[in-house]
Amino acid sequence: MSVDEIADDLAAAALTMARRFAAGATMWVLAPAWPAHGRHVAVEFVHPVIVGKRALPAVHVDDADLVGAVRLLARPGDLLLAVGGVDDRDLAGVLRRSEAWGVTTLWIGSGPRPAPGAAGHVLWSGPDAFVLLYHVLWELTHVVFEHPGLLADDPAACADDVCITCSDEGRVVEVAGAVDPATASVVVLAGGQRETVDTTLVGPVAPGDLVLVHAGTAISVIDEPAP
Amino acid sequence: MTADEPTGFLYPFIEAEEQDAGALLTDLAASARGKIAESGRLQAATLAACADQVDALATEMARRFANGGRLFTFGNGGSATDADMTAVLFRRPRAGAGRPLPAVSLVADQAVLTALANDVGVELVFSRQLIAHGRGGDMAMGFSTSGGSTNVLRAFAEGRARGLLTAGLAGYGGGAMASCGDLDHCLVVGSDSVHRIQEAQAALVHALWEQVQARLASGPDEGTG
Numbered sequence: 181m182s183v184d185e186i187a188d189d190l191a192a193a194a195l196t197m198a199r200r201f202a203a204g205a206t207m208w209v210l211a212p213a214w215p216a217h218g219r220h221v222a223v224e225f226v227h228p229v230i231v232g233k234r235a236l237p238a239v240h241v242d243d244a245d246l247v248g249a250v251r252l253l254a255r256p257g258d259l260l261l262a263v264g265g266v267d268d269r270d271l272a273g274v275l276r277r278s279e280a281w282g283v284t285t286l287w288i289g290s291g292p293r294p295a296p297g298a299a300g301h302v303l304w305s306g307p308d309a310f311v312l313l314y315h316v317l318w319e320l321t322h323v324v325f326e327h328p329g330l331l332a333d334d335p336a337a338c339a340d341d342v343c344i345t346c347s348d349e350g351r352v353v354e355v356a357g358a359v360d361p362a363t364a365s366v367v368v369l370a371g372g373q374r375e376t377v378d379t380t381l382v383g384p385v386a387p388g389d390l391v392l393v394h395a396g397t398a399i400s401v402i403d404e405p406a407p
Numbered sequence: 408m409t410a411d412e413p414t415g416f417l418y419p420f421i422e423a424e425e426q427d428a429g430a431l432l433t434d435l436a437a438s439a440r441g442k443i444a445e446s447g448r449l450q451a452a453t454l455a456a457c458a459d460q461v462d463a464l465a466t467e468m469a470r471r472f473a474n475g476g477r478l479f480t481f482g483n484g485g486s487a488t489d490a491d492m493t494a495v496l497f498r499r500p501r502a503g504a505g506r507p508l509p510a511v512s513l514v515a516d517q518a519v520l521t522a523l524a525n526d527v528g529v530e531l532v533f534s535r536q537l538i539a540h541g542r543g544g545d546m547a548m549g550f551s552t553s554g555g556s557t558n559v560l561r562a563f564a565e566g567r568a569r570g571l572l573t574a575g576l577a578g579y580g581g582g583a584m585a586s587c588g589d590l591d592h593c594l595v596v597g598s599d600s601v602h603r604i605q606e607a608q609a610a611l612v613h614a615l616w617e618q619v620q621a622r623l624a625s626g627p628d629e630g631t632g
Contacts, residue, residue, distance in 0.1 A: 183443055184436075191435035195428060216495065220488035227484065229552075229601040311609060315602035316442050320435045329425030 186305060190313070193286050193301035194320030195330070200259045200284055201321070202331040207238040208254055208283075211263035212270045215242050217310055221261060224318050233322050246270045247277065247388075251354075256282030256372025262299065263310060265291045269405060275299055276390060276404065280354035282372025288313050350392040350399060353377065355385045368393070442603075449603050450610040453596050457611060464574055464592045465618035469626060471546055471572060472619065478510040479540060479571075481533040481562055482550030485605055487514040489550045489576075493612050497619075505620035511540070513562075533562035543570030551575070552604045554582020554595070563589040576611060578604030 201207070207225065211218030218240035225238035238261075243249035247270070254260065260283045262271045271287075275298060278285045287299035290307040303313050324330065353368040353375070360366065364380045368391065375396075379385055382398045390402040425431075454461075468478070478497055480490035490512050497510035513536045514520060523532040537547060547566035549559035554577030566573045567589040574592040577584040581595040596607040 183440055187436040187439035187443065188432075190439040191432045194435055195432060214492075216488040216491035219491070220485050223484050223488070229485070308609070308613065312443065312446050312606050315606065316439050319442065319602065320439060323435060323438065324431065327425055327431055330428050330431055 186303065186313075189301065189303050190316050190320060193303060194317055195324055196284060196301060197259060197286070197317065198321045198324030199331055199333055200257065201236050202325070203257060203333065205237075205258045205284070206255070207236070207259035207261055208250055209238055209240045209261045209263070210242075210246055210250070210271060210274060211240070212242070212246065212268055213264050214310070215240070217263045217314075218242060220311065221263070221314050224314065228318075228322075230322075234325065236321075247273045250274050250283075251277070251281065251369075254281055254283050258283045260285045261314075262287045263289065263314075265289050266294050266298075267291075273404070276352070276402070277354055279352045279371070280369045280390065282369075286317075350394040352402065353391055353393050353398075355387050355389040355391060357387060359385060366398075446603055446606045449596065449598055449607045453607040454610060454614055456597070457594050460592055460594055461611065461614050461618060464594075465615050465622060467572055467591075468546060468574075468615070469619045469622035471544055472508050473623060473626060474544055476509075476544040476546055476572075477540075478508070478546045478548060479513055479537060479566075480510065480548045480550070481513040481536075481559060483514075483556050483558065485601070486550035486552060486556075487512075489605060489608060489612070490514055490548075492609070493548065493550075493616075496612065496616050500616075500620070505616075506623055508619070508623075513537075530557045530561055533558050534565035537562055537565045537569065537571070541566060541569045541571050545569075546572040546574065548574045549576070550608060551582070551584065552578040552601045552608075554579060554584035560584070560587060560589070563587060567591075576608045578608070 209218045209221045222238045222240040225236040228235065241249050241253065250260065260278055262275060262285065264271045275285055285299040286301040286303065287294060288303045288310055290305055293304050294302055305313055351370055353370040355366055356369045356374060357367040359379055364378060365376050366379050366385060367374055368377050377393050378397045382391065382401050385391060385401060390404065391398045392400045392402060480493045482490040491514060494510040494512040497508045499507060513533050519536065520532055523535050527535060547562060549562055551559045560583055563573045563575060573590050575584045575590050576594050578596045579599050581593060584590060584593050585595060594611055596604045598604050
């Protein structure tokens with residue numbers, strides 16, 4: 181990872197972060213392997229070191245059940261900053277559900293890079309550079325706030341292949357209730373909203389399962405590693 | 408949000424109509440490159456400037472660890488997390504990276520911290536814990552980017568009175584720490600950016616930890632800890 185690449189990644193992540201904060205987001209910070217990093221990020225945003233910079237809502241979450249905690253706490257449009265490697269199963273479980281919950285994700289880590297699309301923004305470096313990465317992210321986010329004309333969400337975002345609103349791609353949703361045996365339908369979380377989908381094609385599903393949905397129909401159940 | 412600020416109407420033409428994020432992204436990336444470069448430069452300059460002090464401090468810490476001494480770390484805010492990470496680095500080095508050494512963060516327990524802050528005052532939250540835990544032969548390491556955190560300075564005084572080795576990490580010109588008579592070692596990062604100071608302090612801690620490990624591995628007391 182060159183300095184130029186990480187600088188470009190930080191710039192794009194800061195723009196997204198500032199836009200989400202401007203729209204009222206809270207940032208949930210998860211760092212299961214390094215809780216001190218999680219606390220550092222939270223204090224960085226809530227109590228800025230530079231007098232006059234706005235306090236931004238960031239909360240470090242360290243529950244044993246991270247998936248359950250973030251599902252409960254995060255609202256659609258919120259930010260989720262994950263700190264950790266690709267082998268962190270707790271983080272992976274939360275990140276896989278981010279589309280279903282409608283939250284925007286950023287991932288700071290080291291070691292093998294995550295698969296493309298595993299998070300909205302991937303900031304990858306050596307383990308000793310995590311503090312530098314979130315310091316610079318904070319600094320750049322506040323620079324974006326000096327450009328109010330650019331804080332509205334980017335209209336070009338909908339041209340993206342994975343846009344959940346207007347593309348033909350299937351959407352990842354999370355089962356949020358029991359299947360109605362009479363209609364084979366089930367309530368799911370899709371982009372943070374509750375919807376009803378048909379499960380005829382996929383058979384039995386349980387709350388918490390991740391399902392790929394197209395045009396109101398569940399087309400496959402996403403395999404997850406056993407906990 | 409910014410559009411709602413009551414002074415916004417005074418400058419309706421400044422930035423508010425800005426629509427092209429491309430130019431901003433270019434500026435942000437350039438800014439990020441500059442900050443990353445400055446962080447690296449400052450870390451290298453700090454390690455060079457503090458080399459003799461790190462050497463002397465590592466020697467004394469290794470001697471104390473070998474004799475059963477324990478390390479207590481403390482600081483406020485981001486420096487509290489630096490204190491946490493320092494304790495974790497000494498206690499749980501990455502597999503195969505060295506010998507685990509007894510280190511405790513004095514900011515780790517919110518019940519203790521809030522009890523002390525509420526009952527006796529925030530300036531005593533660390534010194535009161537050293538009264539409970541500290542023994543001669545132990546070590547007290549405090550972090551303050553300004554060098555002026557009262558509770559950190561009070562802990563150095565308590566540590567000194569109890570025979571602990573006292574070490575402080577500061578930024579700016581060292582602040583009150585630079586002239587603190589209770590400090591055996593004061594490592595100063597020459598910067599006035601809190602972020603860059605913390606990054607350089609992390610590099611200092613890592614160098615210190617490496618040298619402590621090296622001395623324990625080669626010293627006569629190996630295996631006694």
